[in-house]
Amino acid sequence: MIYEALIIGLKEGFKLGIVWLVFYSYLALNNKKHLLKAFYSAIVVSFLLSAAVFFIQHDMILKDAISGFISVSLAVFFISSAAALYQASGVNMLYPFQGQVPVSDESGQSTYPLFLKKWAESIKHFIVFTASVIFFAPDIAGSIIFLKELSVMKQDALMTFFSALTGYLLVLMLFIVIIRYFRTVAIGGFFSLPQILLFLAIVKLLGGGIKGFAELSLMPSVQRGFMKLAHDFIHQIFVFLMVPDHPLLTITAWNFIGFFFGSSFASIASLLIFLMLPFTFIYYSLVKVPGASLFDKEGISEKTGAQKRKIKSMLLSDRRKKAVPVFLFVFLILFSWFSEKGGDAQMVYNPKPKPVVVENGVVIIPISDPSMNLMDGRLHKFTLSHDGKTIRLLIIRKAEDALSVCLDACEICPYDPEGYGQIDIDLICVYCNTPIPLESVGDAGGCNPIPLTFSVDERFVKIDIGEILKKFEAVKIIEFKEAK
């Protein structure tokens, strides 16, 4: 049994199981179980779409695309949840449609437009199907890519996929037993549409990572995304002001500015963004008094005081009940953020460079020796002396079977500090705190480390000294400017 694959199987199985449980309970309670057909169809389609990933030759572009798709689907569910909450607060977001095609039901009240009413059931099935595919397909595809890479590393594809399938089916069987033999309908009482959508976003956030153990959740990539956003935003301000920020500002200044795109700030800021919606839910459920429009829906304007109180009490009780899962989400986010990835994201790993020698114009570095392994996913640094210059190199595993070799410097920042450190799996510029996603290490330009052309065989990484010196020319100029 391959442990890593088993865990991935368990994780994906749990995601499907918990979503199925909540959705099933919600539909059963609201007499809408017929919509489960669309849900089940979406699961099958998601597996078929994902299976295609197994058979096509994948590369970083595909992996990035799937990773991006997962992040987009997280955003879709998160934003949809806010929209559904807004609708539930009494503002009818479908009103523009109603205004176009006014129709009435038996009681003479304006209701959904005719074209929506006619196709209402089909539209509901379509929405459930599409949302489920958007939710599940990228995650399953991402997991299959991870398993494929893992199988290459373990050199046992059959056992890798068997382990994952075992984990998947084990969890799924557990949920089948829970749904079949326990009275799960009551769970549905804690959810309405906004809570369901928020729940999907939270499940995606906590279990949407596709990099195996390195990223079981999406939190590190959310933090990195925020760091990158803050970095680009601040740089764009300098560009707008036509200030050459990197050469002009000292490291002290960057230490202040860099705080805003540093990991600590990103961790807290992105956490606040994620908690904003749950807190809005809690405010809406527990603090805000229902408006008159909400009671009008219940048709109680003509009823006695006791009847009004009873309906109001039931509404408030229902809202309090539906705040319970939101409190749970807040707890889960906080717990996961600080216990798992949030803490790690703040620690910068910056190893001491190891000296290497040049033999016949070539720098030769062993892929593995008793003191290190270049394929371990950690940042490795080396230093060499040539004509009185001290040149630092960095090497990091970019994919399961690929290395990136770069100068430990970019074309913009001064060379004097230590170049790059590593946060979690990605790099970060020690001088200006710019986060460099692992996927982009090896790409030339901007804040990225300057990539080097190299060759690799089973035992060694080889870099031509001419290539190193040529690329180091760019670094030297910056070092001179800073010295002035």
Added chain:
Amino acid sequence: MSLIEVRDVIKEYDTAHALRGVNTEIEKGQWINIIGPSGSGKSTLLNIISGLDAPTKGDVIIDSVNINVLKEDDMARFRREKMGFIFQQSHLIPYLSAVENVMLAQYFHSMADEKEAAEALGRVGLSHRLTHRPSQLSGGEQQRVCIARALINSPQILLADEPTGNLDRENTKVILELLRKLHAEEHFTIVLVTHDPFVSQWGQRILSMEDGRIISDQRL
């Protein structure tokens, strides 16, 4: 149309027979007074109609629901929704004000609403006594708070067990006039137990009991 049906109700306590096969129907919106001497079974019948006590045999059907088959929680909910009570003793919470005592009944029904509770006390003529505690109110005023408390949840049935038993004639008259006014306005059904012939004349129907049986049924 009958709101309350009492069918062959027997109540036995060991060797004592409190009710010996009582049958009657009470119409919706009717004010019925049950009279009889001590030990005739009138309070037992009231308690069985309210579901506070269970018959040894027989059924009580209220609004088409056989209350004898309801579980304890369902009975409590049914009572909360359909019935209001007034007893001889006020049973007001001594450390709560008049309005808070009424709000307590709202709270157990659904949720408290101070404005509505104050209005209810206003209807029984106690607008000026909202914040007074029971000990600061006269016996008649306390019973008026009890009426407000009993009616605050708009019950279909008001069950009153000797509501004027502790009052002098003047206050008794005030309470009965108030009940008459509210009954005319809100059309609830009143089942009132009394041994006082003066009180029994205020309703629309008198049920006389003796030794656990109905001995006469008189419409006024």
